[in-house]
Amino acid sequence: MMRTGRYVLAMCLVMLCSSAFSQRRDARDKALDRYDVVCNRLIELRDALRRGETISAQELSALRAEVSSIRSNLQRSPEGLTPEQTIRFNRIRRRYNYGYELKELSMIKAIPVTYRAKDIRMSGRYPYMEQPYYDIGKTGFLALAQVSPVPDMAFGLCLGMLRSGKGAYVSVVSNFKSRSASIDCLSDGTSSGNPVWVSGRQDKTRLAITAGGIFRVADNVNLLAGAGYGTRKLLWENTGGDWMRVTDRSYSGIAAEAGALFTLGRRESFCLSAKAGTIAFKYLDFTVGIGYRF
Numbered sequence: 145m146m147r148t149g150r151y152v153l154a155m156c157l158v159m160l161c162s163s164a165f166s167q168r169r170d171a172r173d174k175a176l177d178r179y180d181v182v183c184n185r186l187i188e189l190r191d192a193l194r195r196g197e198t199i200s201a202q203e204l205s206a207l208r209a210e211v212s213s214i215r216s217n218l219q220r221s222p223e224g225l226t227p228e229q230t231i232r233f234n235r236i237r238r239r240y241n242y243g244y245e246l247k248e249l250s251m252i253k254a255i256p257v258t259y260r261a262k263d264i265r266m267s268g269r270y271p272y273m274e275q276p277y278y279d280i281g282k283t284g285f286l287a288l289a290q291v292s293p294v295p296d297m298a299f300g301l302c303l304g305m306l307r308s309g310k311g312a313y314v315s316v317v318s319n320f321k322s323r324s325a326s327i328d329c330l331s332d333g334t335s336s337g338n339p340v341w342v343s344g345r346q347d348k349t350r351l352a353i354t355a356g357g358i359f360r361v362a363d364n365v366n367l368l369a370g371a372g373y374g375t376r377k378l379l380w381e382n383t384g385g386d387w388m389r390v391t392d393r394s395y396s397g398i399a400a401e402a403g404a405l406f407t408l409g410r411r412e413s414f415c416l417s418a419k420a421g422t423i424a425f426k427y428l429d430f431t432v433g434i435g436y437r438f
Contacts, residue, residue, distance in 0.1 A: 288435030
């Protein structure tokens with residue numbers, strides 16, 4: 145009789161432990177179910193952004209907080225997850241892992257209550273803000289040092305602003321030379337139909353001031369185009385020591401240019417530019433630049 149009572153008591157204890165474990169396991173399964181539902185909703189929000197719709201910043205923040213809480217509770221569960229639950233948890237986490245990009249969305253105070261599709265850039269299957277760094281310490285102001293190696297060496301500076309995929313700039317390129325000429329001549333060695341005698345010395349002056357726009361066309365790639373005023377002079381010295389302007393090799397008038405601006409690095413801080421330009425559509429030059437976006 146005593147032995148039978150012991151068996152009954154042991155069976156009751158086993159059933160109680162099994163019931164408690166089952167309840168705890170059901171709670172973890174329910175948490176995984178909710179984890180899956182919340183992540184599905186995040187995917188729906190992502191797809192809505194792709195379609196150009198607006199989404200609620202409050203809902204996004206609440207869903208992110210819930211996902212973080214579920215993950216934390218499951219990972220710190222004192223009973224631990226079963227092998228099957230662990231596989232399911234990792235599968236959901238890998239599938240819906242938005243990473244640091246969505247975390248930064250909640251940090252941006254300058255964005256209103258809705259996010260627009262044009263503010264979102266897709267990385268694989270996950271969205272993230274295209275301009276979070278502009279709103280966190282970056283003004284979008286850029287400065288580049290420029291050099292034009294051909295056909296005449298010249299140096300310059302380009303200042304601009306690039307935010308939200310568009311901007312503007314001002315550029316100055318010069319060889320920092322200035323020389324006046326009292327006589328005009330042609331490259332065939334004549335002046336007013338008469339031959340001229342040259343000493344063999346020559347000089348060149350060059351200046352181009354342009355302004356234009358910057359337009360983003362792809363990740364880290366922007367097109368730029370501008371116009372302004374430019375002048376380039378070729379001067380020869382005659383045997384009398386006077387300087388003569390070679391008119392058919394000297395140009396002044398409209399300066400136009402077009403090229404590309406590349407923003408490099410995770411925060412798009414470093415800038416490289418390459419431009420082709422012209423003065424009066426007769427003189428062609430090439431300019432490259434390197435700089436920083438603040």
